[in-house]
Amino acid sequence: MSTNLIILAAGKGTRMNSDSPKVLHKVAGAPLLVHAMRAGASLEPAQTVVVAGHGAEAVSAAARAYDETATIALQTEQKGTGHAVLCAREALAKASGDVLVLYGDTPFIRPETLRAMTEARKENDVVVLGFEAADPARYGRLVMAGSQLERIVEFKDATDEERAITFCNSGVILCSADNIFALLSQITNTNASGEYYLTDIIGIARDAGLKATAVACDERETLGVNSRLDLAAAEAAFQARARHEALESGVTLTAPDTVFFAYDTYVGPDTIIEPHVVFGPNVTIENGAHIRAFSHLEGAHVSRGATVGPYARLRPGAELSENVHVGNFVEIKNATLAEGAKVNHLSYIGDAAVGAETNIGAGTITCNYDGVFKHHTEIGARAFIGSNTMLVAPVSVGDEAMTATGAVVTKDVPEGAMAIARAPQDNKINLARKLFAKLRARKARQQTESKGL
Numbered sequence: 001m002s003t004n005l006i007i008l009a010a011g012k013g014t015r016m017n018s019d020s021p022k023v024l025h026k027v028a029g030a031p032l033l034v035h036a037m038r039a040g041a042s043l044e045p046a047q048t049v050v051v052a053g054h055g056a057e058a059v060s061a062a063a064r065a066y067d068e069t070a071t072i073a074l075q076t077e078q079k080g081t082g083h084a085v086l087c088a089r090e091a092l093a094k095a096s097g098d099v100l101v102l103y104g105d106t107p108f109i110r111p112e113t114l115r116a117m118t119e120a121r122k123e124n125d126v127v128v129l130g131f132e133a134a135d136p137a138r139y140g141r142l143v144m145a146g147s148q149l150e151r152i153v154e155f156k157d158a159t160d161e162e163r164a165i166t167f168c169n170s171g172v173i174l175c176s177a178d179n180i181f182a183l184l185s186q187i188t189n190t191n192a193s194g195e196y197y198l199t200d201i202i203g204i205a206r207d208a209g210l211k212a213t214a215v216a217c218d219e220r221e222t223l224g225v226n227s228r229l230d231l232a233a234a235e236a237a238f239q240a241r242a243r244h245e246a247l248e249s250g251v252t253l254t255a256p257d258t259v260f261f262a263y264d265t266y267v268g269p270d271t272i273i274e275p276h277v278v279f280g281p282n283v284t285i286e287n288g289a290h291i292r293a294f295s296h297l298e299g300a301h302v303s304r305g306a307t308v309g310p311y312a313r314l315r316p317g318a319e320l321s322e323n324v325h326v327g328n329f330v331e332i333k334n335a336t337l338a339e340g341a342k343v344n345h346l347s348y349i350g351d352a353a354v355g356a357e358t359n360i361g362a363g364t365i366t367c368n369y370d371g372v373f374k375h376h377t378e379i380g381a382r383a384f385i386g387s388n389t390m391l392v393a394p395v396s397v398g399d400e401a402m403t404a405t406g407a408v409v410t411k412d413v414p415e416g417a418m419a420i421a422r423a424p425q426d427n428k429i430n431l432a433r434k435l436f437a438k439l440r441a442r443k444a445r446q447q448t449e450s451k452g453l
Helices: 032-041 056-066 081-086 111-121 177-184 198-207 228-248 431-450
Strands: 003-009 047-052 071-074 098-103 126-132 141-145 148-153 167-176 212-217 300-302 318-320 325-328 331-337 342-345 348-354 365-367 377-379 390-392 395-397
Touching: 003 032, 003 056, 003 081, 032 047, 032 056, 032 098, 032 111, 047 056, 056 071, 081 177, 081 198, 098 111, 098 177, 111 126, 111 167, 111 212, 126 148, 126 198, 148 198, 148 212, 167 177, 167 198, 167 212, 177 198, 198 212, 390 395
Parallel strands: 003 047, 003 098, 047 071, 126 212, 300 318, 318 331, 325 342, 331 348, 348 365, 348 377, 365 390, 377 395
Antiparallel strands: 098 167, 126 167, 141 148, 141 167
């Protein structure tokens, strides 16, 4: 049976104290909304509808950046979760199968949990995701009769007996497309908040003779983000889980609490990650690499046996082949380094290709930007680039070629050639002594004048 997603993402998030919509605040380098969409995507949905409201244009852009096929439905007035789901009705007018309702500010529901809901759906008309709360606080309560869910009671409307229940509502609901909108058309806003609650469909479904149940998950999966404190807690929760998974998969973290992963970081077994390494989005580290301390990687691919850092920066488009060495205070951007290439010290390699076993000397810069356009540098295999070389792109250096230390290379260097491109040295006898004497005399006069003498 196919599943369609509705992701509720219309709220402003007043407690965030931000101009940005709540669902666009990031955890592990991705908006909260993207985390929810990723979880739902594990079910291979036929259609995904994001219900946007506050900051709809920005929310729509983020949704489509992750899934260009996503449909956007607008909720122009905030009238509750039931009203928000109804806003997606037109977008799903031709949908068949089931509808799963997720929340753009609840990032940690696992694919395994959603699959458990789809299994329960085979025997029930409506499935709700619940959790045993350590502190039920103001959560809605799930009123069960054996395995069947009788109703969901919001805290504001609950009796003292109902408030004593610890099995709480996450808000996530799975139902057939036909039933969910038919049930929602019957709800009212006669409650303490004056809102249309999605949860009211349970009582209506039961009255209609439909079967409802609840699937339980770990409370940590239901963590919602409503404030900056919640956002920090969500980041901490994500990182704790990511570090644990990395260690369990065979990655060495020498100081786990100092390593920060992005939502999509992949690190292969036998990789060593030293302290204070930060991964931005879209990084893949193959088996047996070594990421040394205080390095930052984003949009990069690091192959087996490569070493990065310490204090290195890999920017988007960095492609490191096997056994490449990128050392301290080196920045790589949109560049490919072939097997065994070395860039060990204080260099910038951008918009470039570096051949196998080539050595890039300290202080080398590919001068790739002319103020308007970016230009490419091509360096062959087994070349030697002398320290402090400026490679003014577009330019190429052939296989087994060399550049002299301090060269400013503006023309292509043929294979096997050596480029010497610097002004000839001219030593002026005694000029240094004369210049120092002149400068010291000037300084003495200035000090005398400042004292008013």
